[in-house]
Amino acid sequence: xxxxxxxxxxxxxxxxxxxxxxxxxxxxxxxxxxxxxxxxxxxxxxxxxxxxxxxxxxxxxxxxxxxxxxxxxxxxxxxxxxxxxxxxxxxxxxxxxxxxxxxxxxxxxxxxxxxxxxxxxxxxxxxxxxxxxxxxxxxxxxxxxxxxxxxxxxxxxxxxxxxxxxxxxxxxxxxxxxxxxxxxxxxxxxxxxxxxxxxxxxxxxxxxxxxxxxxxxxxxxxxxxxxxxxxxxxxxxxxxxxxxxxxxxxxxxxxxxxxxxxxxxxxxxxxxxxxxxxxxxxxxxxxxxxxxxxxxxxxxxxxxxxxxxxxxxxxxxxxxxxxxxxxxxxxxxxxxxxxxxxxxxxxxxxxxxxxxxxxxxxxxxxxxxxx
Amino acid sequence: xxxxxxxxxxxxxxxxxxxxxxxxxxxxxxxxxxxxxxxxxxxxxxxxxxxxxxxxxxxxxxxxxxxxxxxxxxxxxxxxxxxxxxxxxxxxxxxxxxxxxxxxxxxxxxxxxxxxxxxxxxxxxxxxxxxxxxxxxxxxxxxxxxxxxxxxxxxxxxxxxxxxxxxxxxxxxxxxxxxxxxxxxxxxxxxxxxxxxxxxxxxxxxxxxxxxxxxxxxxxxxxxxxxxxxxxxxxxxxxxxxxxxxxxxxxxxxxxxxxxxxxxxxxxxxxxxxxxxxxxxxxxxxxxxxxxxxxxxxxxxxxxxxxxxxxxxxxxxxxxxxxxxxxxxxxxxxxxxxxxxxx
Numbered sequence: 135x136x137x138x139x140x141x142x143x144x145x146x147x148x149x150x151x152x153x154x155x156x157x158x159x160x161x162x163x164x165x166x167x168x169x170x171x172x173x174x175x176x177x178x179x180x181x182x183x184x185x186x187x188x189x190x191x192x193x194x195x196x197x198x199x200x201x202x203x204x205x206x207x208x209x210x211x212x213x214x215x216x217x218x219x220x221x222x223x224x225x226x227x228x229x230x231x232x233x234x235x236x237x238x239x240x241x242x243x244x245x246x247x248x249x250x251x252x253x254x255x256x257x258x259x260x261x262x263x264x265x266x267x268x269x270x271x272x273x274x275x276x277x278x279x280x281x282x283x284x285x286x287x288x289x290x291x292x293x294x295x296x297x298x299x300x301x302x303x304x305x306x307x308x309x310x311x312x313x314x315x316x317x318x319x320x321x322x323x324x325x326x327x328x329x330x331x332x333x334x335x336x337x338x339x340x341x342x343x344x345x346x347x348x349x350x351x352x353x354x355x356x357x358x359x360x361x362x363x364x365x366x367x368x369x370x371x372x373x374x375x376x377x378x379x380x381x382x383x384x385x386x387x388x389x390x391x392x393x394x395x396x397x398x399x400x401x402x403x404x405x406x407x408x409x410x411x412x413x414x415x416x417x418x419x420x421x422x423x424x425x426x427x428x429x430x431x432x433x434x435x436x437x438x439x440x441x442x443x444x445x446x447x448x449x450x451x452x453x454x455x456x457x458x459x460x461x462x463x464x465x466x467x468x469x470x471x472x473x474x475x476x477x478x479x480x481x482x483x484x485x486x487x488x489x490x491x492x493x494x495x496x497x498x499x500x501x502x503x504x505x
Numbered sequence: 506x507x508x509x510x511x512x513x514x515x516x517x518x519x520x521x522x523x524x525x526x527x528x529x530x531x532x533x534x535x536x537x538x539x540x541x542x543x544x545x546x547x548x549x550x551x552x553x554x555x556x557x558x559x560x561x562x563x564x565x566x567x568x569x570x571x572x573x574x575x576x577x578x579x580x581x582x583x584x585x586x587x588x589x590x591x592x593x594x595x596x597x598x599x600x601x602x603x604x605x606x607x608x609x610x611x612x613x614x615x616x617x618x619x620x621x622x623x624x625x626x627x628x629x630x631x632x633x634x635x636x637x638x639x640x641x642x643x644x645x646x647x648x649x650x651x652x653x654x655x656x657x658x659x660x661x662x663x664x665x666x667x668x669x670x671x672x673x674x675x676x677x678x679x680x681x682x683x684x685x686x687x688x689x690x691x692x693x694x695x696x697x698x699x700x701x702x703x704x705x706x707x708x709x710x711x712x713x714x715x716x717x718x719x720x721x722x723x724x725x726x727x728x729x730x731x732x733x734x735x736x737x738x739x740x741x742x743x744x745x746x747x748x749x750x751x752x753x754x755x756x757x758x759x760x761x762x763x764x765x766x767x768x769x770x771x772x773x774x775x776x777x778x779x780x781x782x783x784x785x786x787x788x789x790x791x792x793x794x795x796x797x798x799x800x801x802x803x804x805x806x807x808x809x810x811x812x813x814x815x816x817x818x819x820x821x822x823x824x825x826x827x828x829x830x831x832x833x834x835x836x837x838x839x840x841x842x843x844x845x846x847x848x
Binding site: 401402403405406407408409410411412413421424425428498499500501 | 572574603604605606607608611612614616619620621622623624625626633634637638669671682685
């Protein structure tokens with residue numbers, strides 16, 4: 135078993151190389167990269183200082199009146215003077231010592247950018263993930279036991295409607311209906327905590343004395359909120375995004391639990407358990423459920439990658455400053471060191487997730503022994 | 506354990522289990538299918554009773570009904586009584602019935618490969634049977650489980666408690682099933698085709714084990730469901746022959762094998778390969794197929810395949826009647842006063 139997991143860990147390396155190689159290649163070919171941007175900036179700078187007032191974005195060759203030395207220097211900065219494989223190798227060498235480089239735009243080490251945002255993303259991703267499991271497994275059990283009833287039918291319909299709406303689209307809908315004030319104004323429009331007194335949910339307000347959190351000028355101090363109010367405020371802000379995270383996994387998990395349980399309830403060992411005189415609750419929740427969880431465990435690793443990938447758009451919709459948002463905006467801005475840095479982190483998390491689901495698989499099913 | 510004292514006096518001991526007019530129906534697409542139709546038989550204390558029949562004869566459904574394990578829906582026990590002593594099992598509440606299952610009446614099944622839960626150790630599964638019915642500590646329950654596993658012939662049982670079903674062979678798994686069934690010392694053991702899925706040498710080992718445990722250990726009465734007449738001859742005291750959801754013949758093993766009366770029983774016996782006799786002889790088969798449960802003939806259930814069929818057989822259902830000394834037959838031709846008229 136240990137050898138199996140060591141081998142799996144080693145197999146991460148070629149996968150990782152493949153993923154990053156493709157992404158790296160794309161950053162070199164797609165136009166509008168950092169070099170062009172830099173040239174444009176120099177160019178515009180030159181224009182504004184030279185011919186003041188007439189700066190425009192008319193079409194022209196950006197490199198036209200640049201000295202070839204300056205151009206060469208810039209290319210060098212981005213390793214564009216070297217062949218692709220050399221540049222990739224240089225990049226990889228830095229990754230090996232966890233040096234993800236520096237953001238072109240934010241002028242900050244990518245590593246710091248990610249480390250600051252990872253906890254935010256994981257909080258949302260994991261809450262959605264755990265809640266999805268906590269709700270859909272019992273729901274799946276209930277549906278299996280009530281198979282064919284109105285409850286089963288209605289919940290299936292709702293689950294599939296939810297499933298057919300992507301998380302980010304649902305997010306936008308929820309914001310319009312529940313947060314914009316156009317229909318209702320129950321939830322905040324974004325962020326992860328209140329930044330002003332007006333944002334605080336009324337429940338938290340009622341717990342904390344108003345004067346406690348806002349000084350005489352009415353400015354708001356988050357630190358002075360009591361713990362309970364902070365929790366309420368967090369939940370209030372996290373509610374809608376977490377719903378969106380859940381939606382993506384919810385349907386598959388619920389239906390998988392239901393079908394797997396129904397399958398298992400027809401098995402011979404269930405009849406044996408009943409013949410022993412065991413209570414139905416124990417037969418279902420212990421004997422049958424453990425067998426039904428086997429396919430769910432396999433989906434776990436995949437679900438982690440869904441959480442990471444889904445977060446790009448959901449974080450963007452809800453204005454959550456996590457790594458999904460970071461990744462999305464840096465793609466828009468062609469901030470390639472950040473794009474690749476986020477990709478590195480996501481790839482490693484996904485690959486580890488896959489190994490984790492193998493491990494859980496072996497934990498739940500004794501017949502699985504990896505050799 | 507307080508239940509073995511039955512046959513003290515000379516009067517015929519009252520049966521331990523009496524099945525009376527049992528009827529089990531399954532809801533199918535076009536109505537009800539009566540898988541078991543008016544079945545009655547007795548099981549005496551200490552007796553080994555065989556229930557024989559082809560697939561679809563209703564023998565397994567009869568067995569499952571005794572423990573009320575018929576999946577409902579689609580199945581339902583629609584009529585009858587199942588008396589354990591004076592207790593009608595069909596009138597018990599669900600929780601009362603749970604006290605009977607595994608405790609008073611235990612059951613083992615055909616497929617040892619799938620009848621044990623694959624994700625729990627055999628120790629846990631045997632111990633669970635104990636703990637369901639006895640208020641004892643886990644350690645005591647484990648000891649009992651180990652004791653029982655040793656008795657059924659699992660080598661180094663204590664060490665193997667933590668092993669999972671897939672780590673045992675088919676025969677060993679059936680031994681575990683037997684241990685699990687007998688660990689609470691039930692009064693009745695129902696074995697539904699216990700050896701069908703096993704190879705021939707293992708089959709006889711398992712049958713020997715069941716009889717040996719019965720003689721030296723549990724003294725539980727056994728109901729053995731099988732399609733294999735050889736198994737019945739080897740192990741049973743009496744046998745019930747079923748066809749089309751009805752009992753066709755009942756008798757002691759001697760009566761059935763030496764002096765079978767019902768044409769169906771005769772046919773079954775004739776289709777057994779004989780040890781002696783010419784090897785190139787074609788094996789006898791009963792012509793035709795078992796009619797579908799939805800499409801049973803009116804009159805005698807066996808009339809579509811019987812060699813002695815008469816017009817009366819096709820119209821009027823014969824009753825089960827005694828033809829002497831505990832042997833019962835359901836056949837017009839054997840009714841007192843009826844001569845085998847030309848067919």
